[in-house]
Structure formats: structure tokens, C-alpha cells
Amino acid sequence: MKTLIFLSASGAELSGLCCTVVFPGLSSQQAEDETPRDPAWSLLPDCGLEVELLVKGRSDLGEVAPEIKASERRTAVAIADLEWREMEADDYGTNEAQDSDFPTAERSRLQEMLSLLGLETYQAQKLSLQDALQISSDSMRNWAPQAPKDLPWNFLRKLQALNAEARNTTMVLDVPLDARPMEKESQMEEEIIYWDAADDISADIYSFSELPTPDTPVNPLDLLCALLLSSDGFLQQEIVLKMSLCQFALPLVLPDSENHYHTFLLWALRAVVRTWWAQPPRGVGGLREDSAVLSRAPTFAFVRMEVSSNSKSQLLNAVLSPSHRPRDCFWHRDLSVGTNPREIADGLVEVSWFLPSGREDLDVFPEPVAFLNLRGDIGSHWLQFKLLTEISSAVFILTDNISRKDYKLLYSLRGSATKYYFILSPYRGKRNTNLRFLNKLIPVLKMDHSHVLVKVSSTDSAGFVRRVRSIVAHVARSPCRRLSVEEMAHAARKLGLRVDEDCDECQRAKQRMERITRRIKDCDAYRRDELWLQGDPWRKAAQVEKELCQAQRAGDPPDKGRAELGHRLLELRAQQNRQDPAWGLQEFIAGISSASLAEKQYFLRWMEWGLARVAQPRPRQPPETILSLRPKHCGMVDFGELLWPEPLGVEHFLREMGQFYEAESCLVEAGKLPACQRRFAHFPGLALELLLKGLPLELIDGSTLSTPLRWVTGLLKELHVRLERRSRLVVLSALGAPGTGKSTLLNTMFGLRFATGRGCGPRGAFMQLVTVAESFSQDLGCDHILVIDSGGLIGGALTAAGERFELEASLATLLMGLSNVTVVSLAETRDIPPAVLHAFLRLEKTGHVPNYQFVYQNLQDACAPGPRPRDRRPLLDPPGDVSRASAQMEKQGDGIRTLADLAFCDPEKQHVWHIPGLWHGVPPMAAVSLGYSEAIFELKRCLLENIRNGLSNQNKNIQQLIELVRRL
Template structure:
């Protein structure tokens, strides 16, 4: 039998770059060569073993084969390097190798933010992928390019881009038929495999953008990169830091007792791991098999990318050696739960012979390894023989070619005692095999492995194994580790969040609440034209002096050092470590049954509020109170300006705002705005943005649990806290930059996005002080805004405080452009608003609305909310957003209809800003004055 293959390709499911042929030749032909030139990360002992294997194989090689390949050995490094460079150049990412793409580059608003068109050139592909990923679109990996050239004018497809198969023929076969069958393969619309695009982007991104990409991929339920190959420098990176932000929720069912929902970091939670790898050629697709195993019933999930998906047949150029990870997470429903506990699934792209280091890692961390192959020859036998003594269970999935059955059985019989297998560890899948039955059999094996005593490792523990093998771990950089140590000096002292707030963050206690109340009374008197109450003024000064009598606690001083002294990158590392460290000590959140996991449901009015978790915002709030107290005493002449110690605090906070951290605008605990602190912060922001001062304020209001934070995060890539009971209760702001090339057209340089958190609780007018508090806060946020998104769970569920705020602002003529978003409706699948859905907002107001209207306009005529919010009821101001999840969480992906609706809403908001349909744009100085007035 003769074996033929396309020039420059290797057999396999995905395309294997030509350089990998040279790697194989390097190992097999040059047995005496220094393997360090090919893989410097391999340790000396491994190199000796690899050289020994290569020497054995070299002795068995045909001399003619040796002569044919000898000339190709010398160009391996140049060929390999040029492939990565060509890919980066093709995608326009070569300029981001010295200075990596940052998170700010990713979030910047440009003219493309309003477009939803296919890429026109390869350089559009990375940005199109990032925009779709930000919008949580399940089609992010289906990024294709529109070619203007007619099909017959396109350059011939490179041979290495053909779908790679080994063609076998006997002497009697018609050679021409097999050879020319290559020309019948379809020509793809894009020259880039989605996995190559992902690898190129990750290699061009800084660690914070890598983390954001992986986080968004996890929300879309895509398989996540675990080991990133870098053929340019011949080292591979274990992506521990990039996975730090991924959080998993699942239904934990103890052996005896009632189950409960559990939430934990994907990096810290332990689970058995099962790896799927390919050896040489395999007729069966690993990724398709994995998707079928992970999917409930007969509905496979497209978690792992495979060649039968759109643009999936394009040859991989730089992604071979990539290791991906995905988890099965139980939901508590027997009809959906394939496995009773979480299981990690690992997938190596490419052949294990060419990526031996990654294969060694998988054998170190996995409880079982499934090897897909059609052929076990002497070379494969010797490779696997080197795994003798491994504690991992090995399973083979075979689909033997003609004439290979006996050879496979011969080598398998030799491997069975070596790898401690039996015949049940060998599965055969050919074209006549029942696919569903085969998937059930694989699931049964995985379930048996997971139930039996086996190694259960977290991703963090996998990183230890990666280090021992010589892989680089992204988290090991000096900046990251210094920041981690600084953050842990704070977080390790936090045993109980409430006790820590009382003992360490003392300025946020009763003195602050009393001072906030006194300032509200002074403000009311000022706007009523009454003379200032000297007694109230004196009381305020006493309270501020009482606050300033405290010294910043040790934890706060360490926090200030963490955000002031280090380099910009170290600050961001420090803040992330702080967030995760504080999240670990947060009290467990109340949990609902599995069918309501992650559902967007509003809290019932009057429900008891849970204890606010400790977060970074509390440290910034403490800094704000020191600044407030000091500024108040300086203004009153009770403290010389020369003795100020905290005047630099607003500058530190404004720098964090510029770096993308949410900063508190309204204190959710005291339900008050620290005016001096916010004004000082905005002044510092103005000084830093003096070249580009024009600002638009976009806010989101609504009841907790209506999805407004998720909506803002999806639209603009922000980091507002999400999840009922998790986030802080204040109003937070984040700054989004507009590209200079687009700022003139849009009419602003920055968009300040404000999320109202849990400030609006749906209190009725009869609730007295609480209703007045909510109405005042809603008035403040609406008055600051150019554009407001009001998030509702049902069309009739409009918080009375928001109606009240509209009625107040009508007198000033400052009602912002409003868009009402109704989420999670039963019939929300239909696109666009319909008259029936619009009717509740056009109906006469109910009792709550009447009470609010009479409070503001006693004896006056009634106005509907629709009359206040819209000048033209025919225009689209009501958006019905489909449910967030497609399926049942936690395995459900984000609905494509949700991401498409969010994109249309974003486009509409930007269009309104550009067309000047909102309140007049303002600069920061005007915003400061508006904060004081409101």
C-alpha cells in the first residue's frame, strides 16, 4: 500500500502546519540533534527520552525518506517564525507585539460600534470578533469576511489550507480520481481559522484584555484556552491569570441530604478532568464528540469549535498545540444532567507527537485520557510506551483504515499491560457505528471515572504541574506577584466583613449617616431661601471633626499604597486581587431552586435587604470620607489648608476611573452623595481630560434584578457588579472613551455611564421617607443624564419613584431622552415593539402614579408617563429584550436574540446622542455644578 498526502501537510482532523512536518523530521531524522532548538522548555530528562525514541525510529526509517527530508531540516525555525508573523501581519496585529492591545482599546467607541456588517478585509476580523464577543454573541467565532473579488478571480487556495486527509490507494486504484478530488473541496470565504484568530488576538493582548476575552467567552459557553502556543518563541503559556475572572455556578447534590446551588471560581474549584487527544490521523472528530458528550440528550453543544461549523474547515496555521477547557455543570434537573458532578474536559488541538509537552501536562492533570487514532504503528507505540507507570487511565477510540486492523491490534496488545488497560478501554467507531449509542458509552466511562477515587484538581493546581514541566504561567510575572502579596496583606485580615467594616473602616458608621442627614437639611433650607441654621452647621462641623479624629487604619493605608505608588499595570493587578480576595470572604448568598438560576427577576417591594458584601468600593468610600471631613473643616476655617493630608485622594480615584474601575457616585449605605468628594474627583478628571472635555451622561434606572447592570456591561464592556444580592447598593459611574476619529461625528469625547445599583427599591408613595429618598435619588440621576435607560421586568412595573422624578424634572425642562427596556418577558421573542406591548405606558396613571403627581402638582391636571417621556408616541422608545439565557443555566449560553437586541439598543442610544435628541452635552465643569444643584 502506498501513502500520499498533500505537500506541506500532515494527516489529522485540523490542518497541521508544514513546519510540524519539519518538527517530525527533526525528531525522527536527526536523532543526535539538540532538541532544545525545537522546544527549549523541555527539561533535560525529557529531551533524553525524546532523543532515545527518535533514535529508535530513525534507525527504522527508509533511507529514501531520509534523503527526501534532509534538505528541509534547516529551515524549520525560519518557516515556523514566518508563519506566526504572516498571520499577525494579515490580521493587522503585528503592530501590537511591542505594545500590546489593552482593555481600553477594546472598550473604545468608534464608528464601527454602530455598524453590524461583515468584515471587508482580514484586518477587520479581530475587531469584529471583539465587538461580537463584547455583545455576548454566540456567532463571535463565526466571523467571516466578505470578499469583493469574484470567486474565479481569487488566488488559488494554498495546499496547506486544504482539509487534510491521508489518501490511501492500492496499486489497482485509479490514482487520478484520488488526486484530483482535492480540487473539489470548497473555498472558504475567510483565510483565517477561528482558533488561529483567537490565538493571534491573545498573543497580541495584554493580560487584562486576555482576561476580558476569556471572561466573555465563558459567558457565551465557548471552550476556554488553557495553554496558549507561541511558535515564534517556542514556549507555551498556561493561562491561569486569564481564567481568574471566570465564576461557575452549579447544583451540588451531596450523597445524602438536600442539594444546593454552589458558586466558586473556576480556577479554585476542584473537579475530575478528562482529556481528549489525537494521535496521528483520526477519522473521528474530537471536538464533535466532546460537544455530543457535553450536550443534554440528543442536542450537542457547540462548545468546542469543529470543522463542520461555519468556516471551520480552514486550516490551522498557528493554533496547533492549543489546549482548551470546558466544564460540565449540573443544574439539578435529571433530564439535563449528564453527570452528577462538575467534570472538566480538556482538548488538545493537533497531534500528540508534535505537541508532546502539552500531552505530558494532560496526563499529569487528567483522570482519564481518550486517544483518537486510526493507526498505531511502531512510532506511536514507542511514544506511548514512554508513559509507562502513569496513574492516568487511557482509552483508545479507533477507526482503522483498510489493512491496519491487525497492526493496530498487535501494538494494542503490547500496550495493554504497559498502560494498565483492558479490552474495555478500546472503543471502535466506524461509519456504521450508532452515534448516539457510542456517545452514551463514552459518557458512561466518564461517569465511572468521576465516581471512582481519582485525582480532582483545580486549574490553580494544574498550573503547578505546568510549571514543573517547564511551561510558562502568565500569573508568574513580577508585577502580578507583587500586587498579589500587597492585596493579601489586606484580605487575609478580613475574617468577617461586617466586623472589618466596624473596626477598620470607621468613618462609614453613624457619624457619616448623621452628617449626610444634616447636609440634606441644610441643602433644603438653602434652596428654600431660608437663612442657614447655625445649630445645624455647628452640628455638621462636630460630626466632621469626630470623623477626622480617627487615623486611617492599617488596611486602608496599605490600600492607598497599592493604588498610588506602583506602576499602572501593578495597580490594576492589585485591584483585581483585592476584588477576588474580598469575594472569598463574602457571606454566602441566598439561593433559589435550579430553575431560577441566574434568572432576571426583580425583588419584591419591601423585601429585606441582605448585608452588603465588602468590596473595593468601601475602601474608596473611606478615602472619600476622610477627604469630605477635611474639606468641610478647611472651608469653615477650622483647619489650615497647609495642614491638609488627604487632598490627593480624588486624584487617585480619578485615575482608577480612567482605567475602567467603577467609582461610587452615590453612597448606597447612607443614600447620599458626598458632594466634596465627587466634585474633587470630577475636577481631577477634568484636569486629566482637558484636551477632550465634552461629556455625555448615560444612566440606567430600575428595580434590582431587572438586568440593567448586565445590559450596560454587554453594551459597553463595563464591569458593574451583577447578580441579585451580590452588588453594592450605591450608584456607580464608569468612563467610556470615544475614538478621536469618531468624537466629532458623535459630538462628545467621553460617555459617563451611571448604574443606579439597588437605590430604587420600588417603594410606594405611602412609604413616606423611603419613597421620598428613592424619588430624590431618581431625580438626581435623571437630572444628570443626557440619556436614560429605564429597565423594567414587566411593562406595568414602573417604579413610582421614577414617575415622581419625571414630574419633578418636567418643571425644569431637563427630562432626558429615555428608552424603556422590558426584559425577560414571556412573549419577548417577537422583534420590535407592538401596539399591545406599548399600551400600558400610554394608559392613564395608576394609584401610585396619581399619588406622586399630586405630591408635585396639587390640584393640577394629570399627565401620563408616556406624555412626559415621549414627544412623539410613534417613535420607538420601548424595547422588548428577550431572555438572557438560551436554555437552562448553568450550561445555557447567552441567547443570540438577546445580544442582537442589545446591539440595536446601543446603536439607537448612540444615534440619539449623535443627533442631539438628548439634553445638551456638557463638560465636566458643568457636570460638577449640576451635581451641586441636584
């Protein structure tokens, strides 16, 4: 038997397949029908078969990539029937048949995609979060990718900056357009190719199914899948978290055609936290915050069966968006580069949520609703579709035709508790066949005719979206399945999918966390009864140390008073040293002492989430206040301690370790304890491992407003030993009143993990380390950047506040004195905290003038492109009464100068930045504004340029920093 195939291709991709199948003994009408009678159909294996495939550049079936391109579009009747027979033999329950169809081609396609993107080297040793966050020369320029291997790094850089254009995978080539070689497929036009039956037809077909050439952008979903497959669990988590802030749909099931198994991404979604307005049936509504994997919601899946003229992703975006605020949560074919064929992303399941804000004009649903989107058709990805049917409240199936094979597939779902809806396009479908099979499926799937929706080109799109929404709302209101992502993972395990959280290291870390948190019933009581060194003992010791320091600075002789203070300090430290670590702290120390680096990281993440779950519910504000504040992470209100109590966190366990180390070191220094009897000398080394892996470590205790000097010095000494020859540091600090967005600014610039939110984070100053790539360190002049976030330390106390103001001014002086670069985050143009200005004037007398950058963030102006000269002027005007009072404290009397007179603030230079509001729209469904992302990138570029040009004074090595900490 010979098969004649005519090809006419105008591009690298075969865009459609029309086939005529001639069966002996069948009329032409029967041959055209996809469901011939069984007697004739049964003759197929025994009869001669002549198949004529006419492949055109565009078929009448629409923009559908052929089967030979995506391994899932089966429009050729003969091929479809062969697969149907294989599925029938397997009872339609698995996808083994389709997995074995083209295994070699699928495997090579994944490997070729990884090679094209330069990610093949990260299959054995996965790409880590630290690799992705390194400062390099690319960090200083707004570069466009010029080769496919640039795409992953460009995507990561834009995603770190919360840039909504991260999914744009277009490239800019250096080669002029007319100088590029003619594409191979253009030379094939009008050629007729014949194959003999003895030839390897599939291999010949695949020779025409090439990956994109370098000047063709890669499909964004392929790029995402390739990057996730090449990343470790912690980088995956960071990618998903940043995607959620950009309001992108998140990957839920990651396909892996190379290894023929798929991964349910439970761990990757763990870090996503959702905030929404909850309106109970009775009573006043309130703002609720919960983990995305733990909160339950009705879930609606949208899938495609064979060919559909309607776009699932466009429909989903329309359902999720108010009519006047369109959103592109799901990438679709009408976006730029959206039409590029998917090579490895078919089988990907994405998830997105609608979250109400409490505003009727924006809320299309009154409660949170989850939406799932399966890329590719259900016949080729039966395992993923089976999962969706078991976790969804309702499934919407988009198709143009229902064939006999499709009927058999759907018939196997009989008895399912899920509701099913069909969205048909009869314009390209076969009306009679569809009706015949729909009538058979209605009793099987427990549907009625209202479950069948028809959408053609003349259908009112807005009205159709309203109808789909009304169905979703009706199902959500009625008793229906409501699952969390964690519960969905149980269903995935039963179906044989791999869950990323099930590795041994992750599970051991989780079990240790649960042993610790199970004993925490009340956070305040736990801190008081279990973490006893950081309560009153630490406050008393800190107060005595301050008095000793003040006496030494005053130059007082070592009289009886100083000796008494020293004796009292040793007594307090001896009391602390006589204590043993509580059981919970011992478990914590065992967790961060694990021989496995990955298990340490898993344990820390689990502890963060576990402690957040046991924390007491936070008080919430009335809706009018919340809506006036608008975005999380970027409020301009000073959230005080009374409204937002400090939660129990990992930093309290590390603070307790620091106090054990402080007490022991103090006694050793005084000769009261032999060095050989030390028990806690290894604690700084344990904490340093966490700093190197991205955990913020406390520099100043927010409860006592004191610096544990010996503990911080021990950390820096360990850092010096660990970094060896790469110990040149630049210190960058951020100061400002709470709620001015400084922590979010630092996180966005450098990919850091400083606590953000409405004042709910820890109130200390924290430091994180950013590594400079070795290839760039010589040019930049440093090996690492130590970033310090002042947290809620600088609260804006007035000079009349007495001791509180003096404490804030001292802390601001300390942080700025350590810094090469200081970013001052402001809420208003005249809102320089008095303590910060006081530190300016104090440091100016010492001759230490860091490079200063003032950042003014404005909620109301979400579309400003960047720094604007007219916004610099108010900061350069003469200071007001508060500034005058600060200057008088420095005994400058009437000689008050404007900020423009100070050396660090030249009105002609860009020292003052206007940053647009963080959100584009109203949270919780708002994405980060493009203006915010671009302005933060420009600020980062300026800071790095200043460091490279030496404007930040001499860079410090760690030994110099240790000495500076002691002196300050």
C-alpha cells in the same frame, strides 16, 4: 541520492500525503508495514533511499492536513522515523526535536498571521482593554469584516455584545466574485515539479503552504491565538470572561511558536465564576458559586495521535450536551469555516466544564466535570500532552493507527496514575499492527480491553456517546485525581511552561492583597472596626447635611437652628478628621499608589477576588425558587437586603478614602484647618486613575442614600484636569428596580464592569467612563460617555412607604437630572417604579427632559428578535394608582396625563424596547441568546444615533457637570 516528488494540488492546502518508501533488502509487504524488523531498519542510514511522495488533493487517510502544512502530521514513514530517532535520543521526554524541525517556517508563519490580521504592531506594546472598548464609528453599524485586518475588531465587538456568532470569521468583499483574480494554486493543477537533492526542499515545500487569501476566512482558533498573543493580561481576562458567558471552550494553554514557549493562562481564567447545583450525598442540595480556577473537579482530556477519522471536538460537544440541546462549546470542522487549516493554533489546549442545573432531564453528569482538548497531535505537542497526563483523571486518545513511534511515546508513560482510553477507527487503520501494539500497551498503561473503544461509520453515534459518558461518570465516581486550575498551574510550572500570573507586578499585588485579607475574619466586624468613618459618623453627618440643604432650599434665614446644624456638622467632621486611616486602608492606598500602572490594576483585581473569598457564605434559596428564577444576571425578582446582605468590597475602601477627604475638605472650607495641613488632598487623583482604567466609582452611597458631594466634586475636577481638551461629556444613566437586568445591559453595550448577580452587588449608584475615539468624537459630538448605574437604589417603594419613597424619588431625580440619556429598565409592562415616574414629573416642570428609552426584558420570550410595536402600547396607557399617587405628590390633582402625553414618549418612535431573555436554555450551561445580543446592539446604535443627532440636549463639559451636581 535524488528524491522524486509528484504534486497534484487543487487548492492552496496540501490535503493529504501518501508515501511509498522502498528499502533495499525489504519485501514490498515489509515496506508497507510501519514497523519493519530492526535489522533492516538499522540499515537505513547506510543504504540508498528512494522516496516517492504522491500528493493528492485528498488522500485515503481522510481530511488530514499534511506535515508540511501544520508541522505535526507525520504520515510519511521516512520523516516519521527520523523524528522517532531524534526523540529516542532525547528519551522521549521533551519536544526539542520537533521544535527544531522547521523553526524558520514556524516563526514566519506566526509573523505572517499577525501581519495578515493587522496585529504585528501590538507585539511590543500590547493591545489594552481600554483600546478595545473605545466607541468608534463601527459601534453604530452592524458591519461585516471585509479584510482580514477587520477580523480581530469584529471578534472583539461581537464578543463584547455576547454574540454567539463571534467565532464566525467569514468576510464580505466589495469585489464581485467573478472579478477576483484567479487563485495561484489553481494554475498548478497537473504540474509535475522536480527538486534536486541540493535544493532547499523544505523552503520549496513551504512556498506552497500559503496563508489564506483575503477572501478565505481565517480559522477561528488562529484568530483567537493571534489576538491573545497581542493582548495584555487584562484584555485577555476580558476575552476569556466573555467567551465563558457565550459557553465557548476557553483557552488553557496558549501556544507561541515564535518564541518556542507556551503559556498556561491562569490569570486570564481568574475572572470566570461558575454557578451550579450541588447535591450533597445527604441533605438538601443548593446553588453553589465559586471561581473557575479554585474549584476542584475530575478532569478528562481528549487528544489525537497521528491521524483520527473521528473528530474530538464533535465528540466532546456531544458528551457535554443533552441529546435534545446540542451545544458547540468546542469549535469543530463541520461548523462554518471549521475546515480551514490551522496555522498557529496547533498546541492550543482548551477547557470547558459541565455544570449541573438540578434538573434530571438536562444533567448528563451529577457533578461538575472538566474537559480538556488538545489541538494537534500528541507527537508534535508532547509537552502539552505530558501536562494533560499529569492533571487529568483520564485521557482519551483518538487515532486510526498506532505506529512504532507512537508505541515508544506511550511506553514512556509507564507508571502514570492516569487512566487511558483509546478510541479507534479500524476502517482506515491497520488492524494487525494496532492490535499488536495495543496488547503491549495494556499492561504498561494498566488498561484492560474495556479501555479500547471502536467507532466506525456504522457505529450508533448516540450509543457511542452514552458509552463515553458512562466511562466518564464511572471514573468520576471512583477515587480519582481532582485538581483545580490553580493546581494544574503548579504542574505546568514543573514542566517548564510559563504561567501568565508569575510576573513580578502580579505577584507583588497578590502578596499585598493577602496581607490585607488575612486580617479579615468577619466582614461586618471589619467594616465596623477598621473602616470606621463610613458607619454611624457618615450617617449622622449625611443627615445633618440633608437638613441644612432643606433649610437653604426653603429660603429660611440663617437663624439659630441653621447655625446649630452647621456647628454640629463641623463637630462630626472634626471627629472624623482626628482619626488616622486603619492599617488595612493604608495598605490599600499603597497598593493603588504604585508607580506601576499594571501593578495598580493587578492589585485591584486581586482585592476584588480576595474580598469575595473572605465574605460570609450567602444564603441560598430552595431549588424550586432558583429554577423558577432561572438565569443569573437577569432575574425579575426584587432581591431584598435581608436575603442578600451587601458583601465587603473594594468600594468600601474607596468610600472610606472619600470620607477622609470629605471631613478634611469641610474643615478647610470652614476655616477650621489650614490648607497647608491637608493630608488627603491627593485621594481624588488616586481614585481617578482607577476610573480611567475601568473601575466603577461610587456616586451615591447605598448605605446612607447620600452623595459625598465634596468627594464627587474632587473626582470631577481631577477628571477635568486629566482630560484637558477632551472634556465634552454625555451622561447616560440606567434606572430600574433590582433584578431587571440593567447592569448586565450596560455591561453588554459598553463592555463595563458594573456588579451583576442576584442582588449581591453593592447598593450604591456607580459611574464608569467610556472613551470615544478621537476620529469619531467630532461626529458624535462628545469625547467621553459617563455611564451611571443606579444599582439597587430604586427598589420600587410605594408612596405609602414615606421617607424611603422620598429618598428614592430624590435619587432618581438626581440621576436623571444629570443625564442626557436615561434608560429605564422594566420587568413588566406596567412596572415603572413610582420613584422614577415621580422624577419624570418633577423634571418636566424644570424643562430638563433627557432622552428616555424604556427597556422591557422578558424571561419567557428568549427568541424575540427585537423591539416589537405591540409591546409599546401598555406603557402608553393611562397610569394606575401608583402613578396617580406620584402625580398628586406633585400637586397636579386631577390633571393626570398618560405617558403618551409627555414630551419624551412619542408612541410612533422607538422609545420602548422589548429585549429577549438573556439566556438561551437553562443556566448554568445556557449560552447568551442571539436575540438578546442583537437587541442590545440595536439599542446601543439608537442611543448613539440620538447623541449624534443632538436629541439628548446639549452635551456637558465637566465644569457644567460639577455645577449641576452641586445644584441638584
